Amino acid sequence: MKLRSIILVFGLFITNTTLFAQNTVQKKADNLFNSFSFYKAAETYKTLISQDFNTDYATRKLADCYAFMRNPDSASVYYKKTVVQNNVPVEYLYHYAQSLRGIGEYEASRMWFENYKKKGGLIDVQRFSNDAQFINAIYHTKQRYFLKEVLFNTEFSEFGAYNHYGDLYFTSTRDAGVAKKFKSGWDNQPFLDVYVIKKGSTHAIVDTKSKIKGKVNSVYHDGPITITKDGKTMYFSRNNFNKNTLKRDQHNIGNLKIYKASLIKDKWRKIKALRFNSEDYSTGHPALNHDGTKLYFTSDMPGGFGGTDIYYVPIRPDGTMGKPKNLGPIVNTKKNESFPFINKENVLFFSSDGHLGLGLLDVFAAVTDVDNTIVSTVNLGVPINSSKDDFSFFTNDDGATGYFASNRKGGVGSDDIYAFHRTALLKIESNVIDAKGDPIVGATGVLLNAEGHHIASLQSDKQGKFEIDIDRDEDYVIQIRKENYTKESKQITSKHIEPTTTSIKIDMALSTHPKKHVPDAIPLEIPVIQFEYNKFNINKNNALKLDRIVDLMIHNYPNIIIKIESHTDSRGSAKYNDILSKKRAQSTYKYFVSKGINTSRITEYVGYGKRKPLHVCNVTTNCTEAQHQLNRRTEVIVVNKQ
Structure with a gap:
């Protein structure tokens, strides 16, 4: 009995010792995680898993x-294991969905x-409902950007290319040639x-000798940058630190700040922190507009819309700055907006994981109206x-070439810089004139592709142009x-046109013809086509109605011209219903064409x-x-009777 008691006590001692050691390992892992040392934390959590x-x-x-660590490939593997756990917090279902999106598993x-x-879980219903249509449209849109290899990428991170x-200029974690190596706990990179x-440099190797001269680079993170047009002032991001010691806020986070440097004898000196920086939040990713009157940046300062937002500060003629202004909810979302850039035409580009995109961060452009208001x-x-x-x-400045960064597959490693060139937009510029050469106002134009499918409709302006x-x-x-004018039709090709050409100019001359007698009323009954909820296909009942219209157009009124207008009920978002109604109009149009109605007899189909x-x-x-059913309709309207 005594021997058995000794064995039992010894076994309990081993068990308690093991549990104590494992608890210590978990505490270490949590401390690393909470201090944003994710690379080391991951290795420690793996140890706990191996020990069950x-x-x-x-x-x-x-x-x-x-x-x-922005690694959805590995994240999805482990989130897949979490979502089947008992009583898993609901947010992990969201995290798994996001990681799947990050590896292109959209369905x-x-x-x-x-x-x-x-x-x-709370979710953006409009964004979620539009996702399938968005993905389909993105991957079927004609490519306008083309990528080119950049030779100075490494296995480390490169981004922030700035010409x-x-x-x-660019920012990188490469540390070749550095005797003492410092690494970030976030991802274990320098x-x-x-x-x-x-x-004009012919130096093929970019190493420590290529670092900018002066005091910008430090022992912590520096970059990306932006430089004034005169080349004398640089703004750049840097970790908040003092005497080589990283400073942290009350949440133990090391924030970013924006600094200003002056070029003195070919070296960047006189480093100064900007006044709107704070010890309690980050400011980074500076970008100047083309005339240097505004400095855009990223920040998670209080009062934003969530995550990080894009702000700007006005720069006065004397170099002083005003107060930061948030760009508002059209640009900023509940998630993260970052890396602003403003081109020569004053168009804002930025990255976001809050707007509808392909996965993690996507690049977006802001669209403005005639008053330069973002709409x-x-x-x-x-690509x-x-x-x-x-x-x-x-x-x-040419608007056709540039750079961006990505951690996509196929790169050299981590974040890589990609060069691109863009084909310029091509447009038709037309003058609609009469026999005397005078402009015709309000003429209706219809653009068809080679298969005769409707592309767009438009009208000539006061100068007869479109x-x-x-x-x-x-x-x-x-x-x-x-x-009261004859109809004119022309074939146009955009094949074999120089890449730099941006417009094709044509004149369309219409002749007047005597007015034909049009009866005050034509006994033409046009039935309304109604659709099922959230549907746009032509069912049997709709087909019967459309066949009646086709019969009238072919046999009774071979000269009438129609247009198609489609509508939805009031449920759902405005954006989604616009897409749905366009599909209803398109399916009606295709049905008419399939039954022998010439495309020239349908002026437009709109939703x-x-x-x-x-x-x-x-x-x-x-x-x-x-x-609701009556609201879900397509109307076929006679626009011309002869």
Whole structure:
């Protein structure tokens, strides 16, 4: 009995010692995670998993580590294991969906977003509902950007390429030739420094000798940069530190600040922190507009929309700066917006994981109206964007070439810089004139592709002119008509046109003809086509109605011209309903063409979404299902009877 008791006590001692050691390892892992040392934390959580200690928790934290290190390939592996755990926090369903998006698994990602929503998670319904259409459109849009290899990428991180009068600056974590190596706990890479490849340089190797001269580079992160037009002042990002000691805020976070440097005898000196920096939040990614009157930057300062937002400060003639101004909710979202850049035409480009994109960070452009007010944003599409992080977009003054960075597959390693060139937009510029050469106002133009499918409709302005963008290497037909004039049609090709050519100019001359007698009324009954909820296909009932119209157009009224207008009910977002109504109009148009109606007899097919309801439905007035059905309609309208 005594021997058995000794063995039992000894066994308990070993067990308690093992548990104590494992608890110590978990505490170490959590401390590393909470201090943003994700690389070392990940290795420590792996140790806990291999020892089968608190495995569910360690797996969740390991997945989080890979997410923070912007590695969705590994993150998705471990998030997949977390979402099947008992009582897993609901946010992990969202994290798994995001990681799947980061590896291009869009259908699976949408399924897990739906699971997250069903479990009570909050989600942007409009963004979620438009996702499938967005992905399809992005991958089927004609490519306008083309990539070129950059030879100075390494296995380390390179980004922030910035061309200043032929000198190419960029930021990198490469540390070749450095005797004492410092590494960031975030991803176990060396700290960032700023490099420059001088204009006309034949030096093929970019190493420590290529670092910019002066006091900009430090022992911590430095870059990216922007430089004034006169080349005398540089603004750059840097970790907040004092005497080589990284300073942290109350949450133990080492923030970024924006600094200013002056060029003195070919070296960057007199480093000064900008006044709007703070010890309590980050400011970084500086970018000057073309005339140097505004400095744009990224910040997570209080009062934003969430994550990091894009701000700007006005720069006065004496060099002093005003107060930071947030760019507002059209640009900024609840997630992260960063890396602003403003081109020569004052167009803002930025990266975001809050707007609808292909995966992690995507590059977007801000769209402005005639008053230079930002009204929307547009995704630059592939190949600029991928399912991974795409950021630090820059264009040269020619507007056709530039650089961006990405951690996509196929690169040299980590973040790589990619050069691009863009084909210029091509447009048709036309003058619509009469026999005397005078402009015809309000003439209707229809642009068709080589297969006769409707591309766009437009009208001539007060000078008889119109413009329309077209794709390169395509054939088109443009038809012009106006009441009391003959119809004119011309074939146009954009094939074999120089890449620098931006417009094709044509004149369309219409002749008058005697007015034909048009009866006051034609006994033509046009039935309304109604659609099922969230559908745009032509069902049997709709086909019967459309066949009646086709029969009338072919046999009874062979000269009438029609247009197609489609609508939705009031449910769902305006953007989604616009897309749905356009699809309804398009399916009606295709049906007519398939039944032998010449495309020239259909002036246009348009979708009005939910803007023109027969029955108004809102918060105070609910529609019945029958009224919703009446709103879901396509109307075929006779625009010309002869």
